[in-house]
Amino acid sequence: MKPTNITDTEIWAYVSNTADKETKERIIAWKDSSSFDKQRFDDISKTYGKTGETTPEYPDLEVVKERFFAAIDSNTKEKPWLPKLWKYAAVAILFIGLSFLYLKPEKTITIATTYGEQKELELPDGTLIWLNSSSQLSYLKAKPRTLELTGEAFFEVTHDKSNPFTVTTSDGSSVQVLGTKFNVKSYSQTAYTETVLLEGSVAMSHKDVQDTILMVPKDRVRYQQLEQNLIKSTIENTNHIIAWRKGVFQFSDKTFNEIAMDLSLQRNIQIQIRNPILAESRFTGYFEASATAKDILETLQLTKTFKFNENTDGIWTVE
The missing domain is CATH 2.60.120.1440 (Jelly Rolls)
Structure with a gap:
C-alpha cells in the first residue's frame, strides 16, 4: 500500500488509537517510507498528548479544525436530516471554545x-x-x-x-x-x-x-x-557605566542631582538638595562597595562647599 496523501486527521486517529485497520496500515507504511515527515508526526502526537485528557495549553488550531470538521461532515452524511443550523452552531461552539484556549494567559x-x-x-x-x-x-x-x-x-x-x-x-x-x-x-x-x-x-x-x-x-x-x-x-x-555590576559607585561628569538620585536608589536613602547651583554642579568619582553615603558626601565636599545632615526620619538634606 503506497503511503500517499496522509492527512492530519489520519495521523490524529492513529496516535489516539481510534484509526481503522486501513488507516493504521497506511500510517505504518508511511512511517517506513522516505516521505515520512517525522516533525509533522511528532507535532500532532504532542498535541494529542496535551488534548487527550486535559485542555491543551498551546493547541494546534489546524489539526483541531480538521478533526472537528471531518467529524461534522461524517455526521451530516450519515444523518441527512441533521439541520444545517446544527452544523453552524457547532462551528460557533468550536471557535468560541478555541478562543478561550488562546486567551489563556501565558506565564x-x-x-x-x-x-x-x-x-x-x-x-x-x-x-x-x-x-x-x-x-x-x-x-x-x-x-x-x-x-x-x-x-x-x-x-x-x-x-x-x-x-x-x-x-x-x-x-x-x-x-x-x-x-x-x-x-x-x-x-x-x-x-x-x-x-x-x-x-x-x-x-x-x-x-x-x-x-x-x-x-x-x-x-x-x-x-x-x-x-x-x-x-x-x-x-x-x-567603564563607569557598568561599574555597578561589581557594587562600585562610580560616576563621570555627573550632576549632583543625578548622583543623589543614584545614591537614593542604591542605598535606600532620601536626599533633598536645597542648593540649586550645587544640584547642577558636576562631579567625577570612584567609590568601593563598602563606602557609605556619608563617605561619598564627605569626599564630594572636598571639591565643592556644601553642608549635609541626616534627620531623625532618615532624610538627608544638602545645602
Whole structure:
C-alpha cells in the first residue's frame, strides 16, 4: 500500500488509537517510507498528548479544525436530516471554545531586586543579564527575548538573526538588537531612559518619536521625557557605566542631582538638595562597595562647599 496523501486527521486517529485497520496500515507504511515527515508526526502526537485528557495549553488550531470538521461532515452524511443550523452552531461552539484556549494567559517570569542588591541571570537562549538595585525585569515564558525593564540592567545578548532581542521600558522606549552588549537605565524617578552600547549594534526608538537611532559602540542615547526627544552622544570611557555590576559607585561628569538620585536608589536613602547651583554642579568619582553615603558626601565636599545632615526620619538634606 503506497503511503500517499496522509492527512492530519489520519495521523490524529492513529496516535489516539481510534484509526481503522486501513488507516493504521497506511500510517505504518508511511512511517517506513522516505516521505515520512517525522516533525509533522511528532507535532500532532504532542498535541494529542496535551488534548487527550486535559485542555491543551498551546493547541494546534489546524489539526483541531480538521478533526472537528471531518467529524461534522461524517455526521451530516450519515444523518441527512441533521439541520444545517446544527452544523453552524457547532462551528460557533468550536471557535468560541478555541478562543478561550488562546486567551489563556501565558506565564510571566519576573525578576526583581531591592535597594543595594544586584542579580545575575541567564535566559534560555544563553543571554546573560545583570540587574541593578531597585529594578525589575519581566518576560513571557514563551518569549524570553522580549523583555520589559524598570530600573537598570546590563545585557550580553546571544546572537540569533532570526529572533531579534527587544527591551522595552515603561516610558515607551524600545531597544532592538541581534547580539551585543549594552546597558539600559530607566528608573521611574528619573526624567530619562538611557541606553549605552559597549559592543555590537542596537536600534533605540520611542513610541512618541518618529526617528529610530542606530547606535555603534560608545554611543549613548537618551530619551528625554520632558522634551520628548532622543539625544545621542559619545562616551569615550564606558567603564563607569557598568561599574555597578561589581557594587562600585562610580560616576563621570555627573550632576549632583543625578548622583543623589543614584545614591537614593542604591542605598535606600532620601536626599533633598536645597542648593540649586550645587544640584547642577558636576562631579567625577570612584567609590568601593563598602563606602557609605556619608563617605561619598564627605569626599564630594572636598571639591565643592556644601553642608549635609541626616534627620531623625532618615532624610538627608544638602545645602
